[in-house]
Amino acid sequence: MERFADKSETMMGKKLPKLMRQLLDNVNYLGKSDQELIKKAYVFANIAHEEQLRKSGEPYINHPIAVAKILADLRLDKESIAAGLLHDVLEDSEINPDLIAKEFGQNVLNLVDGVSKLDQIEYSENKNTQAASFRKMMLAMVEDIRVILIKLSDRLHNIQTLDALDKNKQKKIARETLDIYAPIANRLGIYHMKRALETAAFQHAYPFRQKILSNALKRRTSHQKKILRTITSRLRKNLEQAHINAEIQSRKKDLYSIYKKMKNRKLPFDQIIDVYGVRIIVEQVEECYQVLGLVHQIYKPIMDKFNDYIAIPRINGYQSLHTSLLGPGGTPIEVQIRTKAMNRVAESGIAAHWKYKTANEDDVPPQIKAREWLATIQEIQGATHPEEFLESIKVDLYPDKVYVFTPKGKILRLPVNSTCVDFAYAVHTDVGNSCIGAKIDRQQVPLRTVIESGQTVEIITTKRSNPDPSWLNFIATAKARLNIRNYLKNLNTSETIALGKRLFDHALTMLGKKQRNISRKQLKNFLDDLGFSDNNDLYRSIGTGDKNPILMAQILLGESESDDAIKEDNPLCIKGTEGVSVSFPKCCTPIPGDTIIGHLSKQRGLVVHRRNCRHVSSFIKDASRWIGVEWDENIEHSLSTDIKVNVMHKPGSLAEVASTIADKGCNVEQVTIDNEHEDETIDLLFSIQAKNRLALADVMREIKKMKTVIKISRRLH
Numbered sequence: 001m002e003r004f005a006d007k008s009e010t011m012m013g014k015k016l017p018k019l020m021r022q023l024l025d026n027v028n029y030l031g032k033s034d035q036e037l038i039k040k041a042y043v044f045a046n047i048a049h050e051e052q053l054r055k056s057g058e059p060y061i062n063h064p065i066a067v068a069k070i071l072a073d074l075r076l077d078k079e080s081i082a083a084g085l086l087h088d089v090l091e092d093s094e095i096n097p098d099l100i101a102k103e104f105g106q107n108v109l110n111l112v113d114g115v116s117k118l119d120q121i122e123y124s125e126n127k128n129t130q131a132a133s134f135r136k137m138m139l140a141m142v143e144d145i146r147v148i149l150i151k152l153s154d155r156l157h158n159i160q161t162l163d164a165l166d167k168n169k170q171k172k173i174a175r176e177t178l179d180i181y182a183p184i185a186n187r188l189g190i191y192h193m194k195r196a197l198e199t200a201a202f203q204h205a206y207p208f209r210q211k212i213l214s215n216a217l218k219r220r221t222s223h224q225k226k227i228l229r230t231i232t233s234r235l236r237k238n239l240e241q242a243h244i245n246a247e248i249q250s251r252k253k254d255l256y257s258i259y260k261k262m263k264n265r266k267l268p269f270d271q272i273i274d275v276y277g278v279r280i281i282v283e284q285v286e287e288c289y290q291v292l293g294l295v296h297q298i299y300k301p302i303m304d305k306f307n308d309y310i311a312i313p314r315i316n317g318y319q320s321l322h323t324s325l326l327g328p329g330g331t332p333i334e335v336q337i338r339t340k341a342m343n344r345v346a347e348s349g350i351a352a353h354w355k356y357k358t359a360n361e362d363d364v365p366p367q368i369k370a371r372e373w374l375a376t377i378q379e380i381q382g383a384t385h386p387e388e389f390l391e392s393i394k395v396d397l398y399p400d401k402v403y404v405f406t407p408k409g410k411i412l413r414l415p416v417n418s419t420c421v422d423f424a425y426a427v428h429t430d431v432g433n434s435c436i437g438a439k440i441d442r443q444q445v446p447l448r449t450v451i452e453s454g455q456t457v458e459i460i461t462t463k464r465s466n467p468d469p470s471w472l473n474f475i476a477t478a479k480a481r482l483n484i485r486n487y488l489k490n491l492n493t494s495e496t497i498a499l500g501k502r503l504f505d506h507a508l509t510m511l512g513k514k515q516r517n518i519s520r521k522q523l524k525n526f527l528d529d530l531g532f533s534d535n536n537d538l539y540r541s542i543g544t545g546d547k548n549p550i551l552m553a554q555i556l557l558g559e560s561e562s563d564d565a566i567k568e569d570n571p572l573c574i575k576g577t578e579g580v581s582v583s584f585p586k587c588c589t590p591i592p593g594d595t596i597i598g599h600l601s602k603q604r605g606l607v608v609h610r611r612n613c614r615h616v617s618s619f620i621k622d623a624s625r626w627i628g629v630e631w632d633e634n635i636e637h638s639l640s641t642d643i644k645v646n647v648m649h650k651p652g653s654l655a656e657v658a659s660t661i662a663d664k665g666c667n668v669e670q671v672t673i674d675n676e677h678e679d680e681t682i683d684l685l686f687s688i689q690a691k692n693r694l695a696l697a698d699v700m701r702e703i704k705k706m707k708t709v710i711k712i713s714r715r716l717h
Contacts, residue, residue, distance in 0.1 A: 048093030083111035114147035174205035251277030500539030593693030642715035
């Protein structure tokens with residue numbers, strides 16, 4: 001260690017190399033003493049790595065300097081940048097933790113040690129291993145969020161210099177970056193880093209696709225520039241006339257963003273690329289709304305394509321007005337309007353106006369949102385299994401949110417498909433644990449009702465109520481799931497049995513029976529058939545959420561089935577319905593992959609509907625009979641569903657569509673002509689058998705390619 005001390009004193013007096021001088025220029029926002037600490041960290045890192053080379057053959061010290069420069073671009077503090085320079089020394093040199101603590105302080109050591117531990121995490125294709133690794137990374141971030149900022153910077157420079165590695169390693173690192181690191185950067189609101197990670201990773205993860213899209217984009221660039229010049233020129237002229245000082249930027253589309261939109265929306269390249277992006281940056285918030293009115297006067301707005309992320313920021317704190325307009329010749333234009341401060345936050349996220357404190361009145365929205373997220377991670381990190389933890393966090397890493405109001409006007413953000421129970425737990429754990437009902441926009445609804453943006457949700461509670469195990473069938477959020485499971489886990493055996501008995505008795509009452517009116521022989525046969533040793537064994541299974549009380553009651557009563565529904569003969573399609581009559585009605589013909597809900601009918605048994613079926617809303621008055629259901633994971637056979645195809649009224653059109661369906665391995669059960677139109681097209685209604693939504697989507701894509709086909713859709717009767 002004395003060697004380091006002696007050598008460092010000598011090097012501190014020498015002229016710094018060009019890269020390090022550039023770094024010090026970048027940290028001119030820090031004081032002189034802070035810059036001296038960074039210079040000292042460089043000296044120690046340089047000594048530690050002096051004989052080491054990267055795979056490319058360049059000196060290894062270039063890498064930590066590059067990492068520190070990225071951190072400096074984020075305008076982070078002296079400790080973060082010093083740790084960026086030292087982040088590899090514990091793994092690759094003789095420097096030990098004591099020396100770092102002595103020379104740079106405990107905070108820098110904690111950061112370096114945190115990054116070193118993350119470096120030991122191996123990305124794996126194995127789900128369980130990957131989940132465990134991901135858990136370690138998230139929990140390291142909870143300890144000090146600067147650890148993940150240093151790791152993101154380390155990954156960014158590594159992904160930008162991958163060419164020296166073999167192709168397999170390039171692909172593995174690139175996909176890991178797209179799966180984990182880019183979403184984390186996005187969740188923290190650091191958009192410029194997210195874009196840089198995705199751009200570099202896309203090139204190595206999917207080189208062929210990247211090359212094709214890049215070439216296609218180049219061919220369109222010159223044409224796009226002309227249209228953008230026309231748009232920006234007209235906008236600038238009108239802004240000047242309104243005396244609004246604004247900066248107009250034309251937004252370049254990222255290749256990976258284009259690729260994701262093509263993949264997710266199933267759209268061709270031309271439809272994605274023909275949308276032009278413009279960003280208008282002003283000084284004050286009031287001017288954002290003035291500019292919005294102005295651009296709507298210049299170009300017609302597209303209905304339902306406006307979002308006010310200033311009033312209701314995104315989950316990561318992002319703020320901006322988004323509107324879509326019809327530009328010259330009907331060209332779609334996407335316009336973002338924000339202030340300079342919002343733009344700085346949009347690019348740097350949590351790192352904007354960096355102040356690393358646990359609570360600060362000057363915190364910007366991304367810092368507040370990130371800390372809320374980290375608090376959630378800390379709360380659910382006790383989940384029973386790493387895979388469950390991974391799935392819980394992914395809900396937030398890939399945010400797709402709805403924004404709803406409490407009765408007092410507070411805005412809550414929840415994942416899409418959240419229910420009233422999820423909302424209750426988002427308000428407070430105690431509210432979730434004691435909820436018995438809900439109102440949406442003052443109308444009473446079942447707790448399982450899926451909430452939508454803009455609604456006002458009110459939760460009805462009572463002190464005597466407890467979580468219902470059946471809620472686990474339909475909730476969407478990690479917080480709700482964890483709290484319900486914790487409640488059930490903490491029940492002792494007698495409480496579990498008591499809960500199960502109460503739920504089972506209630507289910508029987510709903511079906512018009514009392515347990516005292518059921519013969520002992522009937523009850524014994526029921527328990528024997530389902531493998532329960534006695535009544536308490538049944539109640540325990542219901543109390544822990546393993547069995548649905550209403551389904552169990554229906555099996556016991558052996559209620560009859562309907563003739564006008566499509567019955568499931570033998571194969572099991574719905575989880576946990578062994579021994580229950582399950583039917584799939586003709587009104588919506590659900591198939592595996594559809595979002596579904598079950599209705600318990602005295603005549604029909606369990607009737608499974610698609611969530612968007614018209615009958616779901618009509619049965620709200622009988623809400624107690626609706627239960628959350630899930631498809632079984634191992635369905636081997638096909639189910640019937642209906643598609644409507646609008647085709648040109650030409651000879652052979654019907655046969656051509658039917659042949660395409662058969663070629664994709666689906667049976668056609670029935671064909672009818674549903675409607676004839678004045679434009680010489682007809683609607684053909686096909687009843688076909690499909691294994692799942694993916695198989696059906698494959699068939700529909702093939703049909704859509706046909707020249708005679710105008711439109712195709714799923715049919716809801």
